Amino acid sequence: MKNKHVLLGVTGGIAAYKAPAIVSRLKKLGMEVKVVMTEAATKFVTPLTFQTMSNEVVHVDMFDQLNNMDVEHIALAKWADVMVIAPATANTMAKLAYGIADNMLTTVALATTAPILIAPAMNTQMLRADATQEALKVLKNRKQYEILPTAEGLLACQDVGEGKMLEPEDIVDYILMALTEKTMAGVDLTVTAGPTKERMDPVRFLSNHSTGKMGYAIAQEAAARGAKVHLISGPSHLNVPKGVDFIPVESTEDMFKAVEAKFDDTDVLIKSAAPSDYKPKTYAAEKIKKREGGLMAVEFSPNPDIAKHFGAMKGDRVIVGFAAESHNMADYAKKKLKEKNFNFIVANNITEAKAGFGSDTNHVHIFSADGTDEELPMMDKSDLAAAILDRVERDLKS
Structure with a gap:
């Protein structure tokens, strides 16, 4: 601009x-x-x-x-x-x-x-x-x-x-x-964003520090480029970007079902959300009370792996993943890229200053299925959204 x-x-x-x-x-x-x-x-x-x-x-x-x-x-x-x-x-x-x-x-x-x-x-x-x-x-x-x-x-x-x-x-x-030039006109794009909540009882839940800033920035940029955008978001305080189909969800199971409902018509799936890998095995209908002098154990069961499930059904779609890691970033990201059949994965080290959850900026590596590794400088997430969509457009044309 x-x-x-x-x-x-x-x-x-x-x-x-x-x-x-x-x-x-x-x-x-x-x-x-x-x-x-x-x-x-x-x-x-x-x-x-x-x-x-x-x-x-x-x-x-x-x-x-x-x-x-x-x-x-x-x-x-x-x-x-x-x-x-x-x-x-x-x-x-x-x-x-x-x-x-x-x-x-x-x-x-x-x-x-x-x-x-x-x-x-x-x-x-x-x-x-x-x-x-x-x-x-x-x-x-x-x-x-x-x-x-x-x-x-x-x-x-x-x-x-x-x-x-x-x-x-x-x-x-x-x-x-x-x-913004309408370079994505006619493209149906689904992006997931934010955290999910896995409820333990009427008071407590399991979640993470994701705010949804990256996913919302991608949704806004894609809409500006003329794409038909479905933004599937966990709980977030961010304003919904103009011109998007907004689908609020709470749990990972909710997010899975929302992606499933849009997947057949989707040309591009961008998985920038941070869904919980696990949920409490049982939900207590009443508030769990403090136990005097003792520890409390909570048993967890796995949630559906949204990225892996839809990656296996990829077809000719473009699918983009994210990896927020605290160590061995490249190894974990490359493994995730292959296992979940992404076109490319955007990876960052959450321990780096101004590059973790909730920040307005990020410093990422983009690992692609063709074996390339690009390091992008620290930049505003709106600029990063544009860089990611540039690569999505390239893959749509290939």
């Missing part, structure tokens, strides 16, 4: 105060951002704020003196890889629907061939009004436009209902999806 060009349009609604955070997030991702505002928007947030955040001139007046003799609205329109209008008022959406280009923002929108994302923000009744709904219908029917959903909650007018603009982090997610 580095050096991608994002043109942010800001219109005159109270939600304009959130727009600088969009610029900040995009800049941190290495993107170039330019801002065009309506005159009404400047009553809520000053152009100086956006100029400081973007380090670019902010465009408001259609009739400013030309810079470098460019026709400004055309130059901006050609510059953009994507345009996002956040907030988008009812007034601006109506203008866009019917080609009214009476300010810098609507003129640029009419001139650009880039995808245009619309993030509506208004009172509930204004959103539900026939005229607004008609304008939205017109825009939705144009391939160039994507209408983002609104959130529900307390509005600036103190009403409660739909019409709140999405949060900046959500809007940035949609921008990332719009900018």
Whole structure:
């Protein structure tokens, strides 16, 4: 995403105060951002704020003196890889629907061939009004436009209902999806993520430290690339990525059944979850009470080996495994790669700083069935997700 060009349009609604955070997030991702505002928007947030955040001139007046003799609205329109209008008022959406280009923002929108994302923000009744709904219908029917959903909650007018603009982090997610080449369109991908819980009694359970960050990052990147994604996740506090089929599960047995239900139609199975290998042999219906002065023994029985079971049924699918090891990483990973019939396995040493469960980064080796061994540098899990899917795409083509 580095050096991608994002043109942010800001219109005159109270939600304009959130727009600088969009610029900040995009800049941190290495993107170039330019801002065009309506005159009404400047009553809520000053152009100086956006100029400081973007380090670019902010465009408001259609009739400013030309810079470098460019026709400004055309130059901006050609510059953009994507345009996002956040907030988008009812007034601006109506203008866009019917080609009214009476300010810098609507003129640029009419001139650009880039995808245009619309993030509506208004009172509930204004959103539900026939005229607004008609304008939205017109825009939705144009391939160039994507209408983002609104959130529900307390509005600036103190009403409660739909019409709140999405949060900046959500809007940035949609921008990332719009900018990502759809190289996995038509691919059905199932990814497992997170831990599982094996209940002992109504209070206690057996689990592990997996958070699901890696699997969720893979699901998000695959969805952005156009894949049909099924995310089968054990308990996690992470936000579900946009555009995925989310299937929450609890136990390893639940996860097995969920994978089984999707497997026939799956082209790619990525096993990034950390399911429990064992479960208590018996479940106590009542809370197990502390025993005075004595030890308590718990007997465990094996869970189904999801990776091995579906690896044996692989066919022409691409199957990717993970190995989180504390020692002998290469030996254990290579053994798992062969036994479970993976295309490749992503292995890491959980004792390494910033590379264990719950971290935002990881340092991995990728061992492939063809005998190759690649070491990737420490990187953010979102970047690692992209690297993994690059290899999945390669294997799909082979």
